[in-house]
Amino acid sequence: MVNFLRYAIRETATNLWRNRLMTMAAVLTVTVSLGLVGSALYLKQGAAQASASWELQTQVIVWLYPTATTSEHNAVASELKQSLYVNQSCAFRTKRWDYYEAKRILTSGEVATLTPQTTPSSFRCTPAQPADAAIIVDQFTGAPGVKIVTSPAAEIHAIQTTVNWLQLGLLLIALVLLLSASVLILNSIRMAIFARRREVSVMKLVGATNWFIRIPFIAEGMIQGLLGALLASAWIYGIHVVVDGISDPNKPQSLGALMRLTGWHVFMTDLVVVIIGALIGSIGSAFAVRRFLDV
Numbered sequence: 001m002v003n004f005l006r007y008a009i010r011e012t013a014t015n016l017w018r019n020r021l022m023t024m025a026a027v028l029t030v031t032v033s034l035g036l037v038g039s040a041l042y043l044k045q046g047a048a049q050a051s052a053s054w055e056l057q058t059q060v061i062v063w064l065y066p067t068a069t070t071s072e073h074n075a076v077a078s079e080l081k082q083s084l085y086v087n088q089s090c091a092f093r094t095k096r097w098d099y100y101e102a103k104r105i106l107t108s109g110e111v112a113t114l115t116p117q118t119t120p121s122s123f124r125c126t127p128a129q130p131a132d133a134a135i136i137v138d139q140f141t142g143a144p145g146v147k148i149v150t151s152p153a154a155e156i157h158a159i160q161t162t163v164n165w166l167q168l169g170l171l172l173i174a175l176v177l178l179l180s181a182s183v184l185i186l187n188s189i190r191m192a193i194f195a196r197r198r199e200v201s202v203m204k205l206v207g208a209t210n211w212f213i214r215i216p217f218i219a220e221g222m223i224q225g226l227l228g229a230l231l232a233s234a235w236i237y238g239i240h241v242v243v244d245g246i247s248d249p250n251k252p253q254s255l256g257a258l259m260r261l262t263g264w265h266v267f268m269t270d271l272v273v274v275i276i277g278a279l280i281g282s283i284g285s286a287f288a289v290r291r292f293l294d295v
Helices: 002-018 020-056 070-082 095-105 132-140 153-195 197-205 210-246 255-259 263-292
Strands: 060-064 091-093 122-125 146-150
Touching: 020 153, 020 210, 020 255, 020 263, 060 070, 060 132, 070 122, 070 132, 091 095, 132 146, 132 153, 153 210, 153 263, 210 263
Parallel strands: none
Antiparallel strands: 060 122, 060 146, 091 122
């Protein structure tokens, strides 16, 4: 057993050095492809985390007409208080409060058309569940005294859609590159087999088993995949460091802070990347051995 391990390690190292240019090309291709796969996984987890945070803070705003009567105001307030879809009592904002908020948010041109008396008052409500926001909007739209009902559901959906398309694009590019990496590893193993065809024939003549001959070639492909995966893992950790660096602790609701993953999430993502790299290398080399090594 010890002799076999020595032989396998020696032959694997020899093959890697003999075909070092092809090995470097395969490792770099695996690195780029798995880096994109890891980036897509990181983006998916970060986006899911940010989306969950946004949904928990979803707020439905019921805007009343500036001319709404006291009875209409009281009816809306009573219905909101009794609604099963509202988490707690809604916060009421007066016309003056909304006016000064508009001055802080809107441009001077837009605010010029408003006065404290023409600015609508509002009820700010948190849904019991994020999905209940749409129900509240439908329930109060068109109610007496209600001008409009708004929620950020459309914005959240647009962000999720953009992230999903970006993730899909990264995965498609990564799949193409993974296929290229597999082909490069296959060609690298084929060249190693061709360079040692006489030695393989002699080994068969002296009674070497098939797996005794195959293991060094399979190990060569697996090492190429692992090296690329380890570099890709460093790439993903670098993304984590960058996201961590742009996260402002004074702004916990910023995009960078919301998408920042824990060290455990990064470790698990790196682990998945390493496993995929080992599989890509092993499968590519195993296919090459079966296809080109006549043992």
